Amino acid sequence: MPVKIPDNLPAAGILESENIFVMSETRAAHQDIRPMKVLVLNLMPNKIETETQLLRLLGNTPLQVDVELLRIHDRESRHTPLDHMNTFYRDFEQVRHKNYDGLIITGAPLGQLDFAEVEYWDHIREIIDWSQQHVTSVLFLCWAAHAGLYHLYGVERRILASKRSGVFNHRRSLQHFPLLRGFDDEFFAPHSRYAEIPLAELQRHPALNVLAESDEAGAYLVLSKDNRNLFVIGHPEYQKSTLGDEYQRDTLAGLNPSVPLNYFRNDDPAQEPVARWHSHGSLLVSNWLNYYVYQLTPYDLSDMSAKTPWESKV
Known part of the structure; x- marks a missing residue:
């Protein structure tokens, strides 16, 4: 099933060339289907690149998904045209x-700042x-x-001595x-933090379950015990070139910077990267949408109450 996106969104042409099923708002208006409504709060500098990465994953699911894009402020971005943001x-x-079926909040290049130092921290909070009252399930990246x-x-975090960048092996906890x-016992995922x-x-922590971890990279998938909030401490949405682009930047x-681990062939940045996480990323997002959004959300979103769907159905 397709992801429904705004007419003329730049990601459309890229996704269609990859045989990812996307549908314009105009075309979708003629279908009598209740799509999943997913809001994306995009905090990454290059908005268009991140949109494409996330839509690629959402477009691989068997559900029709109506995506809306949310910005944290209306100031001009150095990396994305203002016209694109306003449109x-x-x-x-x-x-x-x-109300929304799902919300995705992306990563942000703010890893070395205390949360209180982030200019828009109050808005994030x-x-x-x-989201805890207006969204069935939230995916944090x-x-x-x-x-x-x-x-x-x-839960407090700690700043690392150097950036953790690379593709690491994980296991189900x-x-x-x-x-x-559908997960393998072991699988790969990129980290950049x-x-x-x-x-x-x-x-x-009494309210959390760690579902997947890595000896090198630590916790990866953390799910709240009420199943409303999924925390993915990595970047399953990254395309093949992203870690290399960050390294060159x-x-x-x-x-x-250190060379991203287990990313370039033979760990040599002069050689081609090896993508080994795309199948995992697609399965992760498909499972989230199916089991934590689609099967739990009300047909009429106006019926959503402060009580989580899981509390009444589990």
């Missing part, structure tokens, strides 16, 4: 009165609090996962969770 993005005041774990559950259906939350702290900026 395709909504401000929070335009959506705060609405407001949106997270709003990388920096957003750390931010959500801190704000909702009081727990079995028999719908999110993990300056902070971590100690695995032991997450494991002993940091090199040109004189930051002397």
Whole structure:
């Protein structure tokens, strides 16, 4: 089934060339189908690249998904044309009165700042609090996962001595969770971050389940026990070139970055990267949409109550 996107969104042409099923708003208006309504709060600098990455994953699911894009502020971006932002993005005041099946909050290049130092931290907290009453399930990615774990559950992170960048092997920590259906015993996922939350702290938290972890990268999939909030401490949405692009950017900026581990063939940045996480990323998002959104959300979103769907159905 397709992802429904705004007419003329730049990602459409890229996704169609990859045989990802997307549908314009105009075409979708003639279909009598209740699509899943997913809001994406995009905090990444290159909005168009991140949109494409997320829509690629959403378009691989068997559900029709109606995507809306949300920005954290209306100031001009250095990496995305203002016309693009004004055409395709909504401000929070335009959506705060609405309910959604799902919300995705992306990572952000803020890994070395304390949360209180982030310029829009109060706005992030407001949106997270709003989501707990207006969204069936929330998917937090990388920096957003750390931010959500801190704000909702009081879990502190710590800044690393150097950036953790690379593709790491992970294993399932727990079995028999719908999110993990179809997962191999071990799988790969990319990481690109300056902070971590100690695995032991997450494991002993009474409101959280650690579903997947890595010896090298720590906790990866963390699910709240009420099943409303999924924290993915990594970047399953990254395309093949993204870690390499970040490495080249940091090199040109004189930051002397380490070569991303297990990413370039033979760990040689002169050679081609090896993508080994795309199938996992697609399955992860498909399972989230199916088991934690589609099967639980009300048909009429106006029926959503403060009580989570899981509390009444589990």
